[in-house]
Amino acid sequence: MNNIVIENYTAEFGESFTLRDINWIIEPNQHWVITGTNGSGKSALSAILAGAGEKLSGSISGLPERVELVSFEAQAELIDRELKKDDTDIMDVISEGTPVREILEEGKADNPDFDADLLEELIKKFKLESMLERSFRKLSTGETRKIMLIRALVNKPGLVILDEPFDGLDVDSMTMLNELLQSQIDTVPMVLVLNRFDEMPDFITHVAYTDKGQLHHTVDIKDEQAYNDLYQLLHLKTTNLEVPETDDSDRPPALNPEDPLVKLTDIKVAYGDSKVLDGESWVIEPRQHWQLSGPNGSGKTCLLNLITGDHPQCYTNDIFVFGMQRGNGETIWQIKQYIGYVSTALQWEYRVSISVRNVIISGFHDSIGMYTKSSDRQKKVADQWLKLLGMEDRADQPYNQLSFGDQRLLLIARAMVKHPTLLILDEPCLGLDDINRQLVLALIEKICNSSDTTVIYVNHHAEDQISGIKQFKQLEKLA
The missing domain is CATH 3.40.50.300 (P-loop containing nucleotide triphosphate hydrolases)
Structure with a gap:
């Protein structure tokens, strides 16, 4: 992988949010976490690496040919796609939706790097054998999350972006996913969006902090003082709350x-x-x-x-x-x-x-x-x-x-x-x-x-x- 270089990049996401003046370099062998408050631009910053947003100015260079993004928005779009199949059915026959196996293998036909062996290994590791023929849309939130994560990794991307990968997973699945990501760090660079600092995997090398649509801090984990300052910023306490009355x-x-x-x-x-x-x-x-x-x-x-x-x-x-x-x-x-x-x-x-x-x-x-x-x-x-x-x-x-x-x-x-x-x-x-x-x-x-x-x-x-x-x-x- 070459350096991914983002220079003076500004992009719009809908009418209400703009990512402004982003300057960021991701080097080979670096694995990043993007963090910040809700609405600060964390997901938008990760998504521009996958081509999202309407570019207004600046440039991005060095992106690999295949980038995989797993996010709640992508998960919702996939669920929505499955639900819309009912709208196209004829003769009042309700579709059962796409089986899990087909969802997992969607990238196989046009991707020579698709890793079928890794897929079978992960199916066993996450104990998914019994649900391979079930409709994807009938799975729980955590189960659909696992399917999307596995699908991203078996496509062997040049960059994988995981937006809140641990949310919606039970404790055992979180542990397995952490181990899985750890096993892949030598083959694929990763960018994770995390709200919880305590979920940061050990292999993360750098942290990016966003606020109000701008990239405010990039911190090397080895820089203890800078890292501790950022950690303190993200752990403010909320006190003296009062629940509003009702009608x-x-x-x-x-x-x-x-x-x-x-x-x-x-x-x-x-x-x-x-x-x-x-x-x-x-x-x-x-x-x-x-x-x-x-x-x-x-x-x-x-x-x-x-x-x-x-x-x-x-x-x-x-x-x-x-x-x-x-x-x-x-x-x-x-x-x-x-x-x-x-x-x-x-x-x-x-x-x-x-x-x-x-x-x-x-x-x-x-x-x-x-x-x-x-x-x-x-x-x-x-x-x-x-x-x-x-x-x-x-x-x-x-x-x-x-x-x-x-x-x-x-x-x-x-x-x-x-x-x-x-x-x-x-x-x-x-x-x-x-x-x-x-x-x-x-x-x-x-x-x-x-x-x-x-x-x-x-x-x-x-x-x-x-x-x-x-x-x-x-x-x-x-x-």
């Missing part, structure tokens, strides 16, 4: 305090011959906060979707929620009025072009987008959340022009805005920088300790524990 004018009917909020009995979910859940039972009492854990593919998101009514097999199981037995004529909106929810799947689905403020307000109506006139009180509450998130100056900006991390922050506020009876947080900190992660964890802690909201919290990171959560449910992946 109480349209609260749902009161629930019977003697009933559990949720009761799942002997739950079974399968796709064909592949079992996801088999005999799971779970009772959630009011103000009994839970952490839900388990490896990728163990059915965590599936179990949550049964509670929210977003899984088709909720009507074939024994599910009691908010005083209602599922399948007895209740509507999904009767269920959702008691729930606040955030997940990666919701973020992929939330693609409407509305303002930042209206995204938060949509949480009052459990809608994706705004279809109801908002009240002055709801606007005031939304503005209080924006101030808390440091986004008050972006209230009228289009949501779909924000970074992944800023979008995630807004969807967390949307989930919390109505102070729901049940708050479901499926990996809420995924994609957040250290500062905003601390903010979100502090908010969850506050809600657990001082509100009538019951919390279900999913996360893979031991350091992101919430002291107010005392109940734990562990799922195991079925063979």
Whole structure:
């Protein structure tokens, strides 16, 4: 590999973000981490190496012929491509989507360097044999992430760019991925985008720090003083948080305090011959906060979707929620009025072009987008959340022009805005920088300790524990 040289480079990403005056050299045998706050330009900086953005000035030279980029945006585009296959089907036949094996081998036909042996090795290492014929779009978030990472590496690129590669992975998968990347460092240079400094692999040689669309610092890991200064910059603490009040004018009917909020009995979910859940039972009492854990593919998101009514097999199981037995004529909106929810799947689905403020307000109506006139009180509450998130100056900006991390922050506020009876947080900190992660964890802690909201919290990171959560449910992946 030659030096990759970026000189005085400026590029636009949509109408709302510009990467400005970038000067950066990546030398052979260097492996970089790009870090910074949400919306600072981390992902944009990595993406210009893969040809993204509209160039306004400057130059990039020395890029290898094949560059592989794995990011949440690329993951969402692939999921969206699979979903759109339903739109082209004829005779009312619903497509099952592309099998995992075909997704993994997509680069094989036109890439003479495609490494079939490495592919088979990684399939075994990540224990993917049983899902090779399954539809890619039916996999969990963590599983689809693994597939994309493997696909990138077996294509033998001249440069691999991994945007938050560890987010969405369970502990064992993170360890395996770290070992895998370590085994590849002599054959392919890597650029990683990371929000968490504690996830930085040992083989990283340099760190780039972005802020407000500019590259502010490039640090050699061996320069201890410069590295420690940068580390300090990224580990500020958030204190004295107050959760904004809500709009109480349209609260749902009161629930019977003697009933559990949720009761799942002997739950079974399968796709064909592949079992996801088999005999799971779970009772959630009011103000009994839970952490839900388990490896990728163990059915965590599936179990949550049964509670929210977003899984088709909720009507074939024994599910009691908010005083209602599922399948007895209740509507999904009767269920959702008691729930606040955030997940990666919701973020992929939330693609409407509305303002930042209206995204938060949509949480009052459990809608994706705004279809109801908002009240002055709801606007005031939304503005209080924006101030808390440091986004008050972006209230009228289009949501779909924000970074992944800023979008995630807004969807967390949307989930919390109505102070729901049940708050479901499926990996809420995924994609957040250290500062905003601390903010979100502090908010969850506050809600657990001082509100009538019951919390279900999913996360893979031991350091992101919430002291107010005392109940734990562990799922195991079925063979």
